[in-house]
Amino acid sequence: MKARVYVMPKAGVLDPQGKAIGHALEGLGFTGVKEVRAGKVIELDLAETDPAKAKAAAEDMARRLLANTVIESFRVEIA
C-alpha cells in the first residue's frame, strides 16, 4: 500500500527556498508569480494492507521524523 506524505512550511513561516525559486522564475521571464512555497513529498511503500492502519502509521512517521511540526504541517494521502 502506497502512502504519500506532503510536508509544507506553515503559513507565516519564512520559506527562503520558495523565495529563491520565485526570484529565479522572475529572472527567466515568468511574470504573474505572486508567491512560491517549497515543500517535500515522501512516497512510502508500506507492507500494511489496511488503508486506515497505513494512514495512521504514515501520520506517526510524519510526526516523528518526516515533518518538523513546529514549522511544518503535513498531510497524508493513501493511494
Place this chain on the structure above:
Amino acid sequence: MKARVYVMPKAGVLDPQGKAIGHALEGLGFTGVKEVRAGKVIELDLAETDPAKAKAAAEDMARRLLANTVIESFRVEIA
C-alpha cells in the same frame, strides 16, 4: 490561482534521500516500510485566472526550472 508542481525522481533513478529516510524509519522501529522515495512540491500562487493557461504556465516553469527532466518527472495540479 494556485498551482502545485510535484517533482519526483524517475523510476530507476537512485534516490539517496529516500534511502536515508527509509533507514531512519527503520531505526525508529517502524517495520514494514518497503521503499521510500523523496520528492518536492512547489506551490505557486499565479496571477493567471484561466485554469488551462495557469496549468500550461506551471508546466513550462517545471520544465525550465523546477524539475530536472533527465532524472525527475513532474505533475501539475491546479487548485
